[in-house]
Amino acid sequence: MTDWDQRYLAGDTPWEKGQAAPPLVELLGKLEPSTWGAGPVLVPGCGLGHDVRALAMLGLPVLGVDLSPTAVARAGEFPNTGKETYALGNFLDPAWWAGREFSALWEHTCFCAIDPSERGRYAEAAAECLCEGGLLAGVFFLNPFDPGEVASGPPFGVTLAELEAWFAPWFVLLDGWVPTLAYPGREGREWLGLFRRVAQA
Numbered sequence: 001m002t003d004w005d006q007r008y009l010a011g012d013t014p015w016e017k018g019q020a021a022p023p024l025v026e027l028l029g030k031l032e033p034s035t036w037g038a039g040p041v042l043v044p045g046c047g048l049g050h051d052v053r054a055l056a057m058l059g060l061p062v063l064g065v066d067l068s069p070t071a072v073a074r075a076g077e078f079p080n081t082g083k084e085t086y087a088l089g090n091f092l093d094p095a096w097w098a099g100r101e102f103s104a105l106w107e108h109t110c111f112c113a114i115d116p117s118e119r120g121r122y123a124e125a126a127a128e129c130l131c132e133g134g135l136l137a138g139v140f141f142l143n144p145f146d147p148g149e150v151a152s153g154p155p156f157g158v159t160l161a162e163l164e165a166w167f168a169p170w171f172v173l174l175d176g177w178v179p180t181l182a183y184p185g186r187e188g189r190e191w192l193g194l195f196r197r198v199a200q201a
């Protein structure tokens with residue numbers, strides 16, 4: 001099991017690029033700001049919070065949650081737009097998400113970071129956190145490994161069929177595409193999906 005805080009303390013953070021994720025920049029350029037709802041917006045596994053601050057520029061309240069105290073502390077050291085906050089917590093823990101309600105959730109490299117056996121808990125946490133009609137927007141790593149590389153993670157890849165199966169109990173798929181903007185080396189390996197939270201049958 002990954003000790004995320006130790007990785008931040010050791011500087012072993014190859015995912016940390018010092019900027020908002022390129023697919024989020026692409027999405028912010030495409031979506032009407034109202035698509036995110038009235039807020040707050042949740043960013044699970046927010047790391048140093050670059051995506052949180054990019055979303056906060058929409059003028060909506062945004063909460064980034066991460067289970068690494070070091071990441072949360074460092075996120076809070078960046079200049080604040082006045083709309084974002086950061087919290088220490090385990091997004092998968094019902095004690096963390098119970099009673100919270102968000103109009104949208106932005107997923108980037110949290111789903112692929114958790115153990116695949118926890119994906120059902122992730123989907124349930126996302127569903128329970130979002131209001132009915134809420135937006136789940138996320139980048140999912142389809143293929144993190146180079147040809148010939150032994151497949152180990154994190155990151156852990158996922159297929160579109162698996163994604164749809166995990167989220168189907170609570171979400172309908174609105175749209176999805178391979179993002180044009182990507183970090184070098186991730187081109188064509190990610191998928192950006194938009195899901196709508198629906199009432200349970």
Ligand SMILES: C[S@@+](CC[C@H](N)C(=O)[O-])C[C@H]1O[C@@H](n2cnc3c(N)ncnc32)[C@H](O)[C@@H]1O
Nearest residue numbers: 004015045046047066067068090091108109113
């Ligand atoms: C690969 S890093 C990505 C960080 C950030 N999204 C980024 O793009 O820079 C995964 C992050 O998820 C956090 N994380 C992993 N499991 C989590 C959980 N159950 N709840 C909250 N954060 C979690 C880790 O501490 C780490 O900061």
